[in-house]
Amino acid sequence: MTEQDKFIQDYVRPIxxxxxxxxxxxREAKAEYLxxxxxxxxxxxxxxxxxxxxxxxxxxxxxxxxxxQQIVAVLAVLDAEGAMDVIRKPCVRPLELR
Numbered sequence: 001m002t003e004q005d006k007f008i009q010d011y012v013r014p015i016x017x018x019x020x021x022x023x024x025x026x027r028e029a030k031a032e033y034l035x036x037x038x039x040x041x042x043x044x045x046x047x048x049x050x051x052x053x054x055x056x057x058x059x060x061x062x063x064x065x066x067x068x069q070q071i072v073a074v075l076a077v078l079d080a081e082g083a084m085d086v087i088r089k090p091c092v093r094p095l096e097l098r
């Protein structure tokens with residue numbers, strides 16, 4: 001195996017497969033966020049998500065809002081014309097989510 005082949009196998013294909021999967025996962029998260037019957041408030045109130053007792057810090061509504069904005073920004077890049085074609089091309093494994 002040449003070093004170019006190794007680079008493709010070790011980096012290009014795995015990264016493409018991760019990008020393909022993360023794109024699907026982020027689209028799902030965005031859709032779920034938009035369908036919340038009670039929207040997450042864009043304020044500094046800490047939302048605990050039921051894990052504070054496990055030592056997991058809560059997140060503020062503003063932090064969630066900014067996070068969703070970043071998902072939208074990344075999806076804009078992934079959804080640009082031809083981007084997903086380039087990402088899908090090196091993929092050889094079936095799409096795996098979570």
